[in-house]
Amino acid sequence: MSTSTSTRHGAVAAEWTKLSSVRSTWWTALAGLLVMAASAGQLAIYAANDNTNDDPTDDRGIVTVGSVLIDSVELTQYVVLALGLLAITAEFTSGTIRTTLQCTPSRGRVLLAKAAVAGAVTFALGLLLGGVGALIARPVLGEWGSAPAADTIGDIVAVATYLALIGVLALGLGAALRSAVLTLTVLLATLMIVPLSLQEPDIDVLNRIADVFPGVAGGHFLAGDTEPYPRLVGLLLLAGWAAAALLLGRAALRRRDA
Protein backbone atom coordinates (compact mmCIF):
# COMPACT_ATOMS: atom_id res chain seq x y z
CA MET A 1 0.00 0.00 0.00
CA SER A 2 1.45 3.35 -0.96
CA THR A 3 1.82 6.14 1.57
CA SER A 4 -0.76 8.15 -0.29
CA THR A 5 -3.47 5.48 -0.03
CA SER A 6 -2.67 4.69 3.58
CA THR A 7 -2.80 8.31 4.68
CA ARG A 8 -6.11 8.59 2.88
CA HIS A 9 -7.40 5.53 4.73
CA GLY A 10 -5.99 6.98 7.94
CA ALA A 11 -7.85 10.25 7.43
CA VAL A 12 -11.09 8.34 6.80
CA ALA A 13 -10.56 6.19 9.92
CA ALA A 14 -9.91 9.36 11.92
CA GLU A 15 -13.12 10.96 10.67
CA TRP A 16 -15.12 7.84 11.48
CA THR A 17 -13.65 7.79 15.00
CA LYS A 18 -14.59 11.44 15.45
CA LEU A 19 -18.14 11.00 14.16
CA SER A 20 -18.87 7.79 16.05
CA SER A 21 -17.37 8.95 19.35
CA VAL A 22 -19.88 11.72 19.99
CA ARG A 23 -23.34 10.93 21.23
CA SER A 24 -25.02 13.61 19.09
CA THR A 25 -24.35 11.42 16.03
CA TRP A 26 -26.42 8.62 17.48
CA TRP A 27 -29.13 10.94 18.75
CA THR A 28 -29.36 12.46 15.27
CA ALA A 29 -29.74 8.99 13.75
CA LEU A 30 -32.45 8.14 16.27
CA ALA A 31 -34.22 11.44 15.60
CA GLY A 32 -34.08 10.64 11.88
CA LEU A 33 -35.70 7.27 12.53
CA LEU A 34 -38.50 8.81 14.59
CA VAL A 35 -39.20 11.54 12.04
CA MET A 36 -39.19 8.98 9.23
CA ALA A 37 -41.52 6.67 11.15
CA ALA A 38 -43.91 9.51 11.97
CA SER A 39 -43.90 10.94 8.42
CA ALA A 40 -44.32 7.58 6.71
CA GLY A 41 -47.14 6.66 9.11
CA GLN A 42 -48.91 9.98 8.67
CA LEU A 43 -48.56 10.11 4.88
CA ALA A 44 -49.80 6.51 4.66
CA ILE A 45 -52.85 7.43 6.76
CA TYR A 46 -53.57 10.39 4.46
CA ALA A 47 -53.27 8.19 1.35
CA ALA A 48 -55.63 5.57 2.76
CA ASN A 49 -57.99 8.28 4.00
CA ASP A 50 -58.20 9.97 0.61
CA ASN A 51 -59.57 6.72 -0.80
CA THR A 52 -62.06 6.08 1.96
CA ASN A 53 -63.48 9.52 2.73
CA ASP A 54 -66.77 10.86 1.36
CA ASP A 55 -65.09 12.98 -1.30
CA PRO A 56 -64.53 10.83 -4.39
CA THR A 57 -62.59 13.55 -6.24
CA ASP A 58 -59.42 13.05 -4.15
CA ASP A 59 -59.28 9.29 -4.52
CA ARG A 60 -55.71 8.26 -5.24
CA GLY A 61 -56.31 4.57 -5.67
CA ILE A 62 -53.50 2.23 -4.78
CA VAL A 63 -50.22 3.98 -3.94
CA THR A 64 -46.81 2.37 -3.66
CA VAL A 65 -44.96 2.21 -0.38
CA GLY A 66 -41.99 3.70 -2.21
CA SER A 67 -43.91 6.88 -3.04
CA VAL A 68 -44.76 7.31 0.65
CA LEU A 69 -41.06 6.90 1.50
CA ILE A 70 -40.04 9.47 -1.06
CA ASP A 71 -42.53 12.01 0.29
CA SER A 72 -41.35 11.32 3.84
CA VAL A 73 -37.79 12.21 2.89
CA GLU A 74 -38.78 15.82 2.29
CA LEU A 75 -38.96 16.38 6.04
CA THR A 76 -36.57 13.67 7.24
CA GLN A 77 -33.68 15.01 5.18
CA TYR A 78 -33.32 18.02 7.47
CA VAL A 79 -32.51 15.71 10.38
CA VAL A 80 -30.17 13.50 8.36
CA LEU A 81 -28.19 16.36 6.81
CA ALA A 82 -27.28 17.45 10.34
CA LEU A 83 -24.78 14.56 10.34
CA GLY A 84 -22.84 16.05 7.45
CA LEU A 85 -23.24 19.55 8.83
CA LEU A 86 -22.05 18.80 12.37
CA ALA A 87 -19.07 16.77 11.14
CA ILE A 88 -17.48 20.09 10.14
CA THR A 89 -19.20 22.90 12.04
CA ALA A 90 -18.57 21.20 15.42
CA GLU A 91 -14.86 21.35 14.58
CA PHE A 92 -15.04 25.10 14.16
CA THR A 93 -17.01 25.65 17.38
CA SER A 94 -14.81 23.41 19.54
CA GLY A 95 -11.52 24.48 17.93
CA THR A 96 -10.61 20.90 17.00
CA ILE A 97 -10.28 21.99 13.36
CA ARG A 98 -6.72 23.03 14.28
CA THR A 99 -5.94 19.54 15.56
CA THR A 100 -7.51 18.03 12.45
CA LEU A 101 -5.43 20.24 10.12
CA GLN A 102 -2.30 19.56 12.17
CA CYS A 103 -2.88 15.83 11.64
CA THR A 104 -3.82 16.20 7.97
CA PRO A 105 -2.53 19.47 6.51
CA SER A 106 -4.09 18.83 3.10
CA ARG A 107 -7.45 20.58 3.26
CA GLY A 108 -8.73 18.62 0.30
CA ARG A 109 -7.83 15.32 1.94
CA VAL A 110 -9.60 16.33 5.16
CA LEU A 111 -12.79 17.25 3.32
CA LEU A 112 -12.71 14.14 1.13
CA ALA A 113 -12.29 11.94 4.20
CA LYS A 114 -15.17 13.73 5.91
CA ALA A 115 -17.29 13.41 2.76
CA ALA A 116 -16.55 9.68 2.53
CA VAL A 117 -17.59 9.13 6.15
CA ALA A 118 -20.60 11.45 6.11
CA GLY A 119 -21.71 10.00 2.77
CA ALA A 120 -21.35 6.39 3.92
CA VAL A 121 -23.08 7.03 7.23
CA THR A 122 -26.01 8.92 5.72
CA PHE A 123 -26.31 6.27 2.99
CA ALA A 124 -26.45 3.46 5.57
CA LEU A 125 -28.86 5.46 7.69
CA GLY A 126 -30.93 6.11 4.55
CA LEU A 127 -31.24 2.37 3.93
CA LEU A 128 -32.34 1.87 7.52
CA LEU A 129 -34.80 4.75 7.35
CA GLY A 130 -36.21 3.46 4.08
CA GLY A 131 -36.66 -0.02 5.55
CA VAL A 132 -38.34 1.30 8.69
CA GLY A 133 -40.55 3.67 6.68
CA ALA A 134 -41.63 0.81 4.41
CA LEU A 135 -42.40 -1.46 7.37
CA ILE A 136 -44.64 1.24 8.86
CA ALA A 137 -46.28 2.48 5.66
CA ARG A 138 -47.19 -0.95 4.32
CA PRO A 139 -49.63 -2.06 7.05
CA VAL A 140 -51.08 1.44 7.45
CA LEU A 141 -51.86 1.62 3.72
CA GLY A 142 -53.54 -1.75 3.96
CA GLU A 143 -55.56 -2.57 0.85
CA TRP A 144 -54.69 0.82 -0.69
CA GLY A 145 -50.98 0.12 -0.78
CA SER A 146 -48.71 -1.99 -2.90
CA ALA A 147 -45.09 -2.89 -2.34
CA PRO A 148 -43.56 -4.77 -5.24
CA ALA A 149 -40.25 -5.97 -3.78
CA ALA A 150 -37.92 -4.85 -6.56
CA ASP A 151 -39.48 -1.39 -6.85
CA THR A 152 -39.53 -0.84 -3.10
CA ILE A 153 -35.89 -1.86 -2.73
CA GLY A 154 -35.02 0.40 -5.65
CA ASP A 155 -36.82 3.29 -3.96
CA ILE A 156 -35.06 2.61 -0.65
CA VAL A 157 -31.66 2.67 -2.36
CA ALA A 158 -32.61 5.87 -4.18
CA VAL A 159 -33.65 7.46 -0.87
CA ALA A 160 -30.31 6.43 0.68
CA THR A 161 -28.40 7.85 -2.30
CA TYR A 162 -30.33 11.11 -2.11
CA LEU A 163 -29.67 11.46 1.64
CA ALA A 164 -25.96 10.70 1.19
CA LEU A 165 -25.59 13.43 -1.44
CA ILE A 166 -27.55 15.92 0.68
CA GLY A 167 -25.29 15.02 3.63
CA VAL A 168 -22.18 15.77 1.56
CA LEU A 169 -23.75 19.00 0.28
CA ALA A 170 -24.33 20.07 3.90
CA LEU A 171 -20.73 19.17 4.77
CA GLY A 172 -19.24 21.21 1.95
CA LEU A 173 -21.43 24.23 2.71
CA GLY A 174 -20.59 23.91 6.41
CA ALA A 175 -16.88 24.00 5.60
CA ALA A 176 -17.39 27.16 3.59
CA LEU A 177 -19.73 28.95 5.99
CA ARG A 178 -18.40 27.57 9.32
CA SER A 179 -21.53 28.33 11.33
CA ALA A 180 -24.13 25.57 11.74
CA VAL A 181 -27.04 28.01 11.91
CA LEU A 182 -25.97 29.93 8.82
CA THR A 183 -25.39 26.71 6.88
CA LEU A 184 -28.79 25.34 7.87
CA THR A 185 -30.43 28.58 6.78
CA VAL A 186 -28.72 28.49 3.40
CA LEU A 187 -29.65 24.83 2.99
CA LEU A 188 -33.31 25.50 3.81
CA ALA A 189 -33.32 28.28 1.24
CA THR A 190 -31.58 26.18 -1.42
CA LEU A 191 -33.53 23.00 -0.87
CA MET A 192 -36.97 24.46 -0.30
CA ILE A 193 -37.67 28.18 -0.05
CA VAL A 194 -36.08 29.46 -3.25
CA PRO A 195 -37.29 26.66 -5.59
CA LEU A 196 -40.79 26.83 -4.08
CA SER A 197 -40.91 30.59 -4.64
CA LEU A 198 -39.74 30.11 -8.21
CA GLN A 199 -42.41 27.50 -8.88
CA GLU A 200 -45.18 29.47 -7.20
CA PRO A 201 -46.17 31.71 -10.17
CA ASP A 202 -45.95 28.67 -12.52
CA ILE A 203 -44.04 30.55 -15.21
CA ASP A 204 -42.19 28.23 -17.53
CA VAL A 205 -38.77 29.88 -17.36
CA LEU A 206 -38.89 30.11 -13.56
CA ASN A 207 -39.89 26.44 -13.35
CA ARG A 208 -36.89 25.60 -15.51
CA ILE A 209 -34.61 27.45 -13.11
CA ALA A 210 -36.20 25.71 -10.12
CA ASP A 211 -35.55 22.35 -11.76
CA VAL A 212 -31.81 22.94 -11.46
CA PHE A 213 -31.93 23.33 -7.67
CA PRO A 214 -30.60 20.34 -5.71
CA GLY A 215 -33.80 19.48 -3.84
CA VAL A 216 -35.93 19.62 -6.99
CA ALA A 217 -33.36 17.69 -9.05
CA GLY A 218 -33.16 15.10 -6.28
CA GLY A 219 -36.95 14.95 -6.20
CA HIS A 220 -37.08 14.20 -9.94
CA PHE A 221 -34.43 11.52 -9.39
CA LEU A 222 -36.38 9.94 -6.52
CA ALA A 223 -39.70 10.02 -8.35
CA GLY A 224 -38.14 8.43 -11.43
CA ASP A 225 -39.42 11.28 -13.61
CA THR A 226 -38.79 11.48 -17.32
CA GLU A 227 -39.81 15.14 -17.49
CA PRO A 228 -38.29 17.75 -17.47
CA TYR A 229 -35.21 15.54 -17.73
CA PRO A 230 -34.40 11.84 -17.31
CA ARG A 231 -33.91 10.45 -13.82
CA LEU A 232 -30.14 10.14 -14.25
CA VAL A 233 -29.83 13.86 -14.98
CA GLY A 234 -31.60 14.61 -11.68
CA LEU A 235 -29.04 12.42 -9.88
CA LEU A 236 -26.10 14.05 -11.68
CA LEU A 237 -27.41 17.55 -10.93
CA LEU A 238 -27.66 16.72 -7.23
CA ALA A 239 -24.20 15.12 -7.25
CA GLY A 240 -22.89 18.20 -9.03
CA TRP A 241 -24.24 20.41 -6.24
CA ALA A 242 -22.57 18.21 -3.63
CA ALA A 243 -19.26 18.30 -5.50
CA ALA A 244 -19.48 22.07 -5.96
CA ALA A 245 -20.13 22.51 -2.24
CA LEU A 246 -17.05 20.41 -1.43
CA LEU A 247 -14.90 22.49 -3.78
CA LEU A 248 -16.22 25.66 -2.19
CA GLY A 249 -15.45 24.24 1.27
CA ARG A 250 -11.93 23.27 0.24
CA ALA A 251 -11.25 26.71 -1.19
CA ALA A 252 -12.44 28.29 2.07
CA LEU A 253 -10.32 25.96 4.21
CA ARG A 254 -7.27 26.65 2.08
CA ARG A 255 -7.65 30.39 2.02
CA ARG A 256 -8.70 31.15 5.57
CA ASP A 257 -6.58 30.94 8.70
CA ALA A 258 -7.72 28.16 10.98
Add this chain to the structure above:
Amino acid sequence: MITLRGLTKRFGSTVAVDALTVDIAPGRVTGFLGPNGAGKSTTMRMILGLDRPTAGQALVGGRAYRELRRPLHEVGALLDARAIHPARSGRAHLRAMAHSNGIPTRRVDEVLDTVGLDGRAAAKPGRTLSLGMGQRLGIAGALLGDPPVLMFDEPVNGLDPDGVRWVRQLMRSLADEGRTIFVSSHLMSEMQLTADQLVVIGRGRLLADEPIGEVIARSTVAVRVRSPHPDGLAALAARLTAAGASVEAADRNELTVTGATADQVGDLAHELGVRLHELSAHAASLEQAFMELTADSVEYAGGPTGGGAR
Protein backbone atom coordinates in the same frame (compact mmCIF):
# COMPACT_ATOMS: atom_id res chain seq x y z
CA MET B 1 14.98 22.34 13.73
CA ILE B 2 12.52 25.13 13.10
CA THR B 3 13.53 27.81 10.61
CA LEU B 4 11.77 31.15 10.38
CA ARG B 5 12.77 33.41 7.50
CA GLY B 6 11.33 36.90 7.37
CA LEU B 7 8.11 35.47 8.75
CA THR B 8 5.44 38.16 8.63
CA LYS B 9 1.74 38.22 9.38
CA ARG B 10 -0.49 41.21 8.88
CA PHE B 11 -4.14 41.41 9.88
CA GLY B 12 -5.40 44.40 7.97
CA SER B 13 -3.16 47.27 9.02
CA THR B 14 -1.95 45.50 12.18
CA VAL B 15 1.40 43.76 11.96
CA ALA B 16 1.15 40.73 14.25
CA VAL B 17 4.49 39.20 13.32
CA ASP B 18 7.15 41.37 11.75
CA ALA B 19 9.90 39.81 9.61
CA LEU B 20 10.89 37.22 12.17
CA THR B 21 14.10 35.38 11.30
CA VAL B 22 15.12 32.77 13.86
CA ASP B 23 16.54 29.24 13.95
CA ILE B 24 15.27 27.07 16.76
CA ALA B 25 17.91 24.43 17.26
CA PRO B 26 17.54 20.82 18.38
CA GLY B 27 18.82 19.48 21.68
CA ARG B 28 17.70 22.36 23.83
CA VAL B 29 14.62 24.03 25.22
CA THR B 30 13.96 27.34 23.49
CA GLY B 31 11.68 29.63 25.43
CA PHE B 32 9.42 31.93 23.43
CA LEU B 33 8.65 35.06 25.40
CA GLY B 34 6.73 38.19 24.71
CA PRO B 35 4.02 40.34 26.23
CA ASN B 36 0.37 39.80 25.39
CA GLY B 37 -0.34 40.32 21.72
CA ALA B 38 3.34 40.07 20.83
CA GLY B 39 2.57 37.48 18.15
CA LYS B 40 3.69 34.27 19.88
CA SER B 41 0.60 32.20 19.13
CA THR B 42 0.34 33.58 15.59
CA THR B 43 3.95 32.56 14.98
CA MET B 44 3.26 29.05 16.26
CA ARG B 45 0.13 28.76 14.13
CA MET B 46 2.11 29.79 11.04
CA ILE B 47 4.74 27.13 11.81
CA LEU B 48 1.90 24.58 11.87
CA GLY B 49 0.47 25.79 8.57
CA LEU B 50 -2.75 26.93 10.24
CA ASP B 51 -2.28 30.63 9.50
CA ARG B 52 -0.88 31.72 6.17
CA PRO B 53 2.13 34.03 6.42
CA THR B 54 1.72 37.37 4.66
CA ALA B 55 5.39 37.09 3.73
CA GLY B 56 8.38 34.94 4.52
CA GLN B 57 8.31 31.31 5.49
CA ALA B 58 8.30 28.91 8.40
CA LEU B 59 9.99 25.55 7.86
CA VAL B 60 10.14 22.46 10.02
CA GLY B 61 13.07 20.19 9.26
CA GLY B 62 13.51 22.21 6.05
CA ARG B 63 9.95 21.71 4.82
CA ALA B 64 6.74 23.71 4.96
CA TYR B 65 4.21 22.12 7.30
CA ARG B 66 1.48 21.93 4.65
CA GLU B 67 3.74 19.68 2.57
CA LEU B 68 4.11 17.09 5.34
CA ARG B 69 2.29 13.82 4.71
CA ARG B 70 2.27 12.44 8.25
CA PRO B 71 3.09 15.53 10.24
CA LEU B 72 2.59 14.03 13.69
CA HIS B 73 5.82 12.09 13.11
CA GLU B 74 7.62 15.37 12.39
CA VAL B 75 6.08 17.93 14.72
CA GLY B 76 4.02 17.59 17.86
CA ALA B 77 2.20 20.63 19.13
CA LEU B 78 0.03 21.70 22.00
CA LEU B 79 -1.77 24.88 21.01
CA ASP B 80 -4.98 25.17 22.97
CA ALA B 81 -5.87 22.78 25.77
CA ARG B 82 -9.52 23.77 25.42
CA ALA B 83 -9.72 22.52 21.85
CA ILE B 84 -11.50 19.24 22.35
CA HIS B 85 -15.06 18.37 21.32
CA PRO B 86 -17.25 18.75 24.44
CA ALA B 87 -18.79 15.31 24.01
CA ARG B 88 -15.76 13.36 22.82
CA SER B 89 -13.57 11.45 25.28
CA GLY B 90 -9.89 12.20 25.50
CA ARG B 91 -9.07 8.69 24.38
CA ALA B 92 -11.27 8.96 21.27
CA HIS B 93 -9.68 12.35 20.53
CA LEU B 94 -6.23 10.75 20.59
CA ARG B 95 -7.39 7.66 18.68
CA ALA B 96 -8.66 9.86 15.84
CA MET B 97 -5.30 11.67 15.77
CA ALA B 98 -3.44 8.34 15.75
CA HIS B 99 -5.54 6.94 12.88
CA SER B 100 -4.92 10.00 10.76
CA ASN B 101 -1.16 9.44 10.82
CA GLY B 102 -1.07 5.64 10.78
CA ILE B 103 0.02 5.45 14.40
CA PRO B 104 -0.92 2.17 16.14
CA THR B 105 -3.65 2.67 18.77
CA ARG B 106 -1.56 1.10 21.54
CA ARG B 107 0.55 4.26 21.31
CA VAL B 108 -2.52 6.13 22.64
CA ASP B 109 -2.33 4.20 25.90
CA GLU B 110 1.42 4.79 26.07
CA VAL B 111 1.13 8.57 25.82
CA LEU B 112 -1.84 8.66 28.20
CA ASP B 113 0.39 6.82 30.65
CA THR B 114 3.28 9.23 30.01
CA VAL B 115 1.15 12.28 30.82
CA GLY B 116 -0.44 10.62 33.81
CA LEU B 117 -4.05 10.38 32.64
CA ASP B 118 -5.62 7.16 33.86
CA GLY B 119 -8.35 5.20 32.10
CA ARG B 120 -11.14 6.96 33.93
CA ALA B 121 -9.89 10.45 33.10
CA ALA B 122 -9.32 9.46 29.46
CA ALA B 123 -12.90 8.21 29.17
CA LYS B 124 -14.43 11.48 30.34
CA PRO B 125 -16.06 13.74 27.76
CA GLY B 126 -14.07 16.84 26.82
CA ARG B 127 -16.40 19.30 28.54
CA THR B 128 -15.71 17.73 31.95
CA LEU B 129 -11.91 17.97 31.69
CA SER B 130 -10.20 20.52 33.90
CA LEU B 131 -7.73 22.89 32.27
CA GLY B 132 -4.91 20.87 33.80
CA MET B 133 -6.24 17.60 32.37
CA GLY B 134 -6.74 19.33 29.03
CA GLN B 135 -3.08 20.39 29.07
CA ARG B 136 -2.00 16.83 29.80
CA LEU B 137 -4.22 15.53 27.00
CA GLY B 138 -2.78 18.13 24.63
CA ILE B 139 0.75 17.12 25.56
CA ALA B 140 -0.21 13.47 25.01
CA GLY B 141 -1.38 14.41 21.52
CA ALA B 142 1.89 16.21 20.83
CA LEU B 143 3.90 13.13 21.87
CA LEU B 144 1.75 10.70 19.85
CA GLY B 145 3.97 10.52 16.76
CA ASP B 146 7.24 10.57 18.74
CA PRO B 147 8.32 13.65 16.75
CA PRO B 148 11.76 15.30 16.71
CA VAL B 149 10.19 18.76 17.01
CA LEU B 150 7.76 19.76 19.76
CA MET B 151 5.94 23.04 20.31
CA PHE B 152 3.99 23.98 23.39
CA ASP B 153 1.92 27.12 23.77
CA GLU B 154 1.66 28.00 27.47
CA PRO B 155 1.86 24.36 28.61
CA VAL B 156 1.81 24.97 32.36
CA ASN B 157 -1.38 27.03 32.35
CA GLY B 158 -3.79 25.45 34.79
CA LEU B 159 -1.36 22.87 36.13
CA ASP B 160 -0.75 22.40 39.84
CA PRO B 161 2.80 22.72 41.20
CA ASP B 162 3.39 18.99 40.72
CA GLY B 163 2.19 19.27 37.15
CA VAL B 164 4.42 22.28 36.52
CA ARG B 165 7.44 20.38 37.78
CA TRP B 166 6.46 17.40 35.65
CA VAL B 167 6.23 19.53 32.48
CA ARG B 168 9.61 21.08 33.29
CA GLN B 169 11.22 17.65 33.62
CA LEU B 170 9.48 16.35 30.52
CA MET B 171 10.80 19.20 28.38
CA ARG B 172 14.25 18.80 29.79
CA SER B 173 14.32 15.08 29.00
CA LEU B 174 12.81 15.60 25.53
CA ALA B 175 15.52 18.16 24.77
CA ASP B 176 18.19 15.85 26.17
CA GLU B 177 17.02 13.22 23.70
CA GLY B 178 18.07 15.67 20.99
CA ARG B 179 14.64 17.03 20.11
CA THR B 180 13.79 20.61 19.28
CA ILE B 181 11.62 22.06 22.04
CA PHE B 182 9.92 25.40 21.42
CA VAL B 183 7.79 26.57 24.32
CA SER B 184 5.98 29.82 24.89
CA SER B 185 5.09 31.05 28.32
CA HIS B 186 4.20 34.22 30.09
CA LEU B 187 5.73 32.84 33.28
CA MET B 188 9.25 34.26 33.15
CA SER B 189 10.25 32.41 36.29
CA GLU B 190 9.20 29.18 34.60
CA MET B 191 11.37 29.99 31.59
CA GLN B 192 14.28 30.72 33.88
CA LEU B 193 14.04 27.17 35.19
CA THR B 194 13.29 25.41 31.90
CA ALA B 195 14.80 27.18 28.93
CA ASP B 196 18.36 27.09 27.58
CA GLN B 197 17.76 29.62 24.86
CA LEU B 198 15.37 32.53 24.72
CA VAL B 199 13.58 34.04 21.79
CA VAL B 200 11.93 37.27 22.91
CA ILE B 201 9.50 39.18 20.73
CA GLY B 202 7.53 42.37 21.21
CA ARG B 203 4.98 43.75 18.77
CA GLY B 204 5.91 40.93 16.44
CA ARG B 205 9.56 41.97 16.30
CA LEU B 206 12.53 39.92 17.41
CA LEU B 207 14.03 41.52 20.54
CA ALA B 208 16.47 38.85 21.60
CA ASP B 209 17.64 35.42 20.53
CA GLU B 210 20.37 34.28 22.88
CA PRO B 211 21.25 31.90 25.71
CA ILE B 212 19.19 32.60 28.79
CA GLY B 213 22.29 33.46 30.87
CA GLU B 214 23.18 36.29 28.51
CA VAL B 215 19.72 37.79 28.66
CA ILE B 216 19.93 37.91 32.42
CA ALA B 217 23.55 39.04 32.55
CA ARG B 218 22.85 41.92 30.21
CA SER B 219 20.29 43.36 32.49
CA THR B 220 20.98 45.45 35.57
CA VAL B 221 22.16 44.21 38.92
CA ALA B 222 20.84 46.19 41.85
CA VAL B 223 22.48 46.65 45.26
CA ARG B 224 20.38 47.10 48.34
CA VAL B 225 21.81 49.14 51.22
CA ARG B 226 20.19 49.44 54.63
CA SER B 227 21.49 51.56 57.46
CA PRO B 228 20.12 52.78 60.82
CA HIS B 229 21.58 56.24 60.07
CA PRO B 230 19.54 58.22 57.54
CA ASP B 231 22.12 61.03 57.46
CA GLY B 232 24.98 58.67 56.69
CA LEU B 233 22.86 57.01 54.04
CA ALA B 234 22.13 60.39 52.45
CA ALA B 235 25.84 61.13 52.31
CA LEU B 236 26.47 57.76 50.74
CA ALA B 237 23.76 58.43 48.19
CA ALA B 238 25.32 61.76 47.28
CA ARG B 239 28.76 60.20 46.74
CA LEU B 240 27.32 57.36 44.68
CA THR B 241 25.35 59.74 42.51
CA ALA B 242 28.46 61.84 42.01
CA ALA B 243 30.29 58.66 40.93
CA GLY B 244 27.67 58.07 38.23
CA ALA B 245 25.51 55.41 39.91
CA SER B 246 21.79 55.76 40.08
CA VAL B 247 20.27 55.73 43.53
CA GLU B 248 16.72 55.27 44.64
CA ALA B 249 15.66 55.75 48.21
CA ALA B 250 13.19 53.08 49.19
CA ASP B 251 12.70 54.80 52.56
CA ARG B 252 14.79 56.73 55.09
CA ASN B 253 16.82 53.65 55.93
CA GLU B 254 17.16 51.93 52.59
CA LEU B 255 18.67 52.64 49.17
CA THR B 256 18.58 50.71 45.93
CA VAL B 257 21.69 51.33 43.87
CA THR B 258 22.23 50.44 40.26
CA GLY B 259 25.38 51.14 38.29
CA ALA B 260 27.74 50.24 41.13
CA THR B 261 28.80 46.90 42.55
CA ALA B 262 28.20 45.80 46.15
CA ASP B 263 31.97 45.95 46.69
CA GLN B 264 32.15 49.56 45.58
CA VAL B 265 29.17 50.54 47.72
CA GLY B 266 30.67 48.73 50.75
CA ASP B 267 34.07 50.41 50.34
CA LEU B 268 32.46 53.80 50.05
CA ALA B 269 30.33 53.20 53.13
CA HIS B 270 33.44 52.21 55.06
CA GLU B 271 35.26 55.32 53.87
CA LEU B 272 32.35 57.49 55.04
CA GLY B 273 32.05 55.60 58.30
CA VAL B 274 28.39 54.69 57.68
CA ARG B 275 27.17 51.72 59.68
CA LEU B 276 25.32 49.23 57.43
CA HIS B 277 22.74 46.63 58.39
CA GLU B 278 22.46 45.20 54.93
CA LEU B 279 24.47 45.25 51.77
CA SER B 280 23.18 42.82 49.18
CA ALA B 281 23.45 42.39 45.43
CA HIS B 282 20.32 41.27 43.66
CA ALA B 283 20.94 39.41 40.46
CA ALA B 284 18.25 40.47 38.05
CA SER B 285 15.67 37.81 37.48
CA LEU B 286 14.54 36.92 34.02
CA GLU B 287 11.34 38.73 34.92
CA GLN B 288 13.26 42.01 35.24
CA ALA B 289 15.33 41.32 32.15
CA PHE B 290 12.16 40.63 30.25
CA MET B 291 10.50 43.81 31.48
CA GLU B 292 13.49 45.85 30.38
CA LEU B 293 13.63 44.17 26.98
CA THR B 294 9.99 44.62 26.22
CA ALA B 295 9.46 47.95 27.96
CA ASP B 296 8.96 49.72 24.64
CA SER B 297 6.80 47.14 23.02
CA VAL B 298 4.06 46.31 25.46
CA GLU B 299 0.80 46.12 23.60
CA TYR B 300 -1.50 46.74 26.51
CA ALA B 301 0.04 49.25 28.85
CA GLY B 302 -1.11 49.74 32.39
CA GLY B 303 -0.40 46.42 34.07
CA PRO B 304 1.94 43.52 34.34
CA THR B 305 1.87 40.93 31.59
CA GLY B 306 -0.08 37.74 32.00
CA GLY B 307 -2.31 35.31 30.20
CA GLY B 308 -1.70 33.87 26.79
CA ALA B 309 -2.82 35.95 23.91
CA ARG B 310 -4.70 34.31 21.11
